[in-house]
Amino acid sequence: MVPSFAYLALSAALFTLGAMGVLVRRSALIIFMSVELMLNSVNLAFVTFARMHQSIEGQVVVFFVLVVTAVEVVVGLALIVDIFRSRESVDVDDVDLLRG
Amino acid sequence: MNDVVIRVGWPLMLVWPLVGWLANGLLGGRLPRTASGIIASGVAGASFATALLVASAYRGVAAADAAVSFPIPLFDWLGAGRLTVEASLLVDPLALVMALVVGGVGFLIHVYSIGYMADDPHPSRYFAYLNLFVFAMLLLVSAGNLLLLFVGWELVGLCSYLLIGYWFDRPAAAAAGRKAFVVNRIGDAAFLLGVFLLFVALGTLDILEIREGVATLSGAERRLAALLLFAGATGKSAQLPLHIWLPDAMEGPTPVSALIHAATMVTAGVFVIARLDRLFLTAPEALVVVAMVGALTAFFAATVALRQHDLKRVLAYSTISQLGYMFVGMGVAAPSAAIFHLVSHAFFKALLFLAAGSVMHAMHEVIDMRRLGGLARPLRQTAGGFVIGALALAGVPPFAGFFSKDLILEHAFAFGLRTGNYLPYALGLVTAAVTAVYITRAVLLTFSGPPAEPGARPHEAPPVMLWPMAALAVLSVTGGLLGASVAGAPLLRFLDGLLGLVESGAEAAPHPPAGLLLGLSVAAALAGMLVGWRAHRGRRDPVLGRVGVFLEQRWYIDALYDRAIVAPGHTLARWLAGPFDLGVIDGAVNLVGRGLGALGGQARRLQTGYARQYALGVLIGTVLILGYWMLRW
Numbered sequence: 001m002v003p004s005f006a007y008l009a010l011s012a013a014l015f016t017l018g019a020m021g022v023l024v025r026r027s028a029l030i031i032f033m034s035v036e037l038m039l040n041s042v043n044l045a046f047v048t049f050a051r052m053h054q055s056i057e058g059q060v061v062v063f064f065v066l067v068v069t070a071v072e073v074v075v076g077l078a079l080i081v082d083i084f085r086s087r088e089s090v091d092v093d094d095v096d097l098l099r100g
Numbered sequence: 101m102n103d104v105v106i107r108v109g110w111p112l113m114l115v116w117p118l119v120g121w122l123a124n125g126l127l128g129g130r131l132p133r134t135a136s137g138i139i140a141s142g143v144a145g146a147s148f149a150t151a152l153l154v155a156s157a158y159r160g161v162a163a164a165d166a167a168v169s170f171p172i173p174l175f176d177w178l179g180a181g182r183l184t185v186e187a188s189l190l191v192d193p194l195a196l197v198m199a200l201v202v203g204g205v206g207f208l209i210h211v212y213s214i215g216y217m218a219d220d221p222h223p224s225r226y227f228a229y230l231n232l233f234v235f236a237m238l239l240l241v242s243a244g245n246l247l248l249l250f251v252g253w254e255l256v257g258l259c260s261y262l263l264i265g266y267w268f269d270r271p272a273a274a275a276a277g278r279k280a281f282v283v284n285r286i287g288d289a290a291f292l293l294g295v296f297l298l299f300v301a302l303g304t305l306d307i308l309e310i311r312e313g314v315a316t317l318s319g320a321e322r323r324l325a326a327l328l329l330f331a332g333a334t335g336k337s338a339q340l341p342l343h344i345w346l347p348d349a350m351e352g353p354t355p356v357s358a359l360i361h362a363a364t365m366v367t368a369g370v371f372v373i374a375r376l377d378r379l380f381l382t383a384p385e386a387l388v389v390v391a392m393v394g395a396l397t398a399f400f401a402a403t404v405a406l407r408q409h410d411l412k413r414v415l416a417y418s419t420i421s422q423l424g425y426m427f428v429g430m431g432v433a434a435p436s437a438a439i440f441h442l443v444s445h446a447f448f449k450a451l452l453f454l455a456a457g458s459v460m461h462a463m464h465e466v467i468d469m470r471r472l473g474g475l476a477r478p479l480r481q482t483a484g485g486f487v488i489g490a491l492a493l494a495g496v497p498p499f500a501g502f503f504s505k506d507l508i509l510e511h512a513f514a515f516g517l518r519t520g521n522y523l524p525y526a527l528g529l530v531t532a533a534v535t536a537v538y539i540t541r542a543v544l545l546t547f548s549g550p551p552a553e554p555g556a557r558p559h560e561a562p563p564v565m566l567w568p569m570a571a572l573a574v575l576s577v578t579g580g581l582l583g584a585s586v587a588g589a590p591l592l593r594f595l596d597g598l599l600g601l602v603e604s605g606a607e608a609a610p611h612p613p614a615g616l617l618l619g620l621s622v623a624a625a626l627a628g629m630l631v632g633w634r635a636h637r638g639r640r641d642p643v644l645g646r647v648g649v650f651l652e653q654r655w656y657i658d659a660l661y662d663r664a665i666v667a668p669g670h671t672l673a674r675w676l677a678g679p680f681d682l683g684v685i686d687g688a689v690n691l692v693g694r695g696l697g698a699l700g701g702q703a704r705r706l707q708t709g710y711a712r713q714y715a716l717g718v719l720i721g722t723v724l725i726l727g728y729w730m731l732r733w
Contacts (some may be wrong), residue, residue: 021717031711092711099709 003030007048014041028080029091039069103581105157105174109150110191113199114238116147120231122704126226137214144210144234148203155196168192169308169598171244182303182628184232188244190307194374197439197591201446202364206234208568209359212454215565216355216461225715226266226353233259236363241371245305246295249375253291256365257284263360264352272682276348283345287335291372294328297321298379299715307375314378326379326386330393332443333369336424340397344658345532346420355456357412362453364447370426370442374435377599392517393429399426400655402534406541407644407651409465411456413543419449421531425508428524434511435599436592440583441508444500447579448492451572455486458565459546462558469542473639474551478558483547485569490543492576494536495625500579504654505532506621507583507592513612529624536628541636549639 014037021034045061050058084090120143120520124136130141137623162168165603170191170508210230217223240252257280265277299305301321302313314322338346349361349622360366373380380387401421408414422445429438460467462479492499495506509528516522560566582591582647588664635642 019719022714023719026712096709096713098707 004052007044011041011045011048014038014044017041022036026091026093028083028092031092032076032080035076036069036073039065101535102157102160106154106170106191109154109157110172110189110242111174113147113150113154113203113310114189114235114242116143117151117231117235117238119143121228121235124224124228124231128222131224132308133223134214136216136224136227137210140231141207141210141214143231144203145206147234147238147546148200148207151196151199154191155200157193158196171306171308177248180192183299183305185245185247185305187240187248188306189248190244191242193594194371194439195242197443197595199238201443202234202237202241205363205446205450205572206237206359206548207537208571209355209363209450210234210249212358212565212568213353213558214386214459215562215668216353216457217492218274218562226263229262229266230356230359231652233263233365237368240368243403244307246307246310247305248323249307249372250292250295253332253368253372254288256360256368257281257336260349260360260365261528263356264349266352266356270351273351276345276351280345280349283342284335287332287342290328290335291332294325294332296324297328300686309379310376314376314382317379319383322383323386326376326383327389329372329376329379330369330386330390333372334393335369337366337369337427338420339369339393339424339427340400341657343397343401343420344661346600347413347416347607347654350410350416354412354453354460357416358450358457361416362449363700365444366419366423367426367446370423370430370438373430374439374599375548377430377435380430381435387431387433388519388521389431391428391512391524394424394427394429394431394493395512395524395531396424396426397421398531399527399534400424402531402538403651404654405536405538407648409468409470411472411542412547413452414469414538415449415452415456418452418535418539419445421535422449422493425505425531428512428528429508432508432511432515432524434508436595437447437504437507437511437583439599440591441501441504443493443582444504444576444579447575448489448499448501450539451569452484452489452493454565454569454572455482455489458482458485458561458569458678463556465697466553467554468642469545471552472546473549474547475558476547479547481560481566482569485573486547487543488576490539493539493577494629495532495621496536496629497622498580498584500556500576500582502621502625503580506618509621510612510614510617513617517612529620532621533624533628533631536625537632537635538630540632541641544632544636545639545641547724548637552639559624595639691733 016039018034018036018041020027021037022031025031025034043065046058046062046065048058050056080090083095087094104435120140123143128136140175158168158170161170167404170190172189174187177185179185190513210227213226213230217226220226233256236252236255238252240249240256241507243249243252261281262278264280265274267273295305298310301317302310304310304313311586317325335342346361346366350357352361380390398421401417401419402422405414406416408417422441426438426441426445429435429441456467458479459475459482462475462482463472466472488499492501495502497503505528509525509532512525512528513522516525581587583589642648650656
């Protein structure tokens, strides 16, 4: 049986990868995919902990995360499509209306 | 039965003018123009009638000459810590006499006003103020504790302000109203301090309890309280050095001058001293101050009246002078005599003012004596009334002023015998002569000789104005009987039970030679009239050289105040409004604004608009918080 440590390490690696992707990439779609990666790494951690503690709660939370992710994807993609329609670009650095 | 009449009638007396005030104030515009005056006069008359009822009931209850004080508690007014104040009224001889004077003279002047204000576009406002004044003055005289008295005190000041500035579209009237208000405020501050002092020392504001408690005060407390209250009285009663507002108050309608600035409100200071006579009589040092200020004011104002050209101003200075006499009466420990003079002065000075108002009415608002003259023929009744008032003022027997003024002088002389200080008496006697001179001058310049402006067509006042003058003329002639020893001095006996000390040392003191003093008083009055007659016969008006200028400039007191207080005050106000307000106040506000703006300018640089930077911020923040919790755990 693969030790829990390996799952957690993989989860941390995936999370870091996702976070880096969010921080360094400029394309909104890639950033979006990176966010999905982070969410799924968290899911992995939840499942792992659920197995370690022999409890169901961690697995339940995963379902919630999946549902929320689905919703988030719908809203996020709609936003990206809309931004692309108005600006012909999905580069997040172009969207800087909040600059002081 | 009598008891019920007193307990119901006394508050009812206050309700009448309040109803009139509300009726005229709220419905005034919708009432027919003539209704305002009739309503106002009606409630004033009702108030007077109620006061008469209470007075007769009081005589029924109180044994012949003994003074009984009826406290009438109305309701709990306010309570805070150690202070609980009941709204309570007080019935005693002093309050009754004052209420009858206020109600009686007030009623007559209300009636007179119907004629005087007939051409005014908004008589309801005038009559509403007048009713409010009657209410306030009655509240002042009938109050059972000092706080309620102070409410009345301030309300009469308010009415005075409103009525002086009644013709507010005239700048002079508006300024005069303001001046009266501000000068009174100085006195009121001292008055309040006096009330506070009494409360701190005695723990009560109830007048009866204060009367009882005075004996427990230390000498210094009594002196200070008496002087502070007297300072308040100098403001309201226009004594030196706060007299300057009263002559300017003549900008108001003349009936107002008669009622408020001659007969009633300005006597409030005298009344307050009588109200707290125990306090004053047991503080001899303060009494000397009262007597000296009164005597100096009497003399000062009488001399100034010699060289004024405005008839109403002559009467105003005359009022100041006569109020000085009343304070002399108080100061020489003869409160009953002072109140007697207050009553007789209310009669004849109201008469003089109403006659002057009739002159103004006839001459289309001309009141400068240099432009009058020869009015005796066209205004026969008015002239008759004025002469009667003048004789009473000059102190010619048997008119009212003679008895009361002579009584005060007699007490002033007795004061001299007791203390060796004959100054109040001497000044009073000289003032009596000067009084006769200036009022003779006023009579001659206004009514005798050829008219200064023959074109004017003066017309006698309507009956509604003449009848109140006639009533006051009768009172001015016969009012002296109230205090004349030949008539048994009913007023003095009525008051003596209440006022004055119980353990009076007067019996031990040598009696003044009454006959001689009487002769001197009459001689002074007649000599003054003779001098006035010789100097001003045929409407001549000698200017008296440098002395005349000094008097015409009112001893330069007004000029001194202008230089020393008003002008620096203006400069200060201008500096505050200009450099200080723009520089310091606005500067401080702008500085705060600019500082925050600069801070914001720096802070906005944080907002780069790069989503990734925000994400980094979120990440770092999360890591820091998690790290913190992990380390703690």
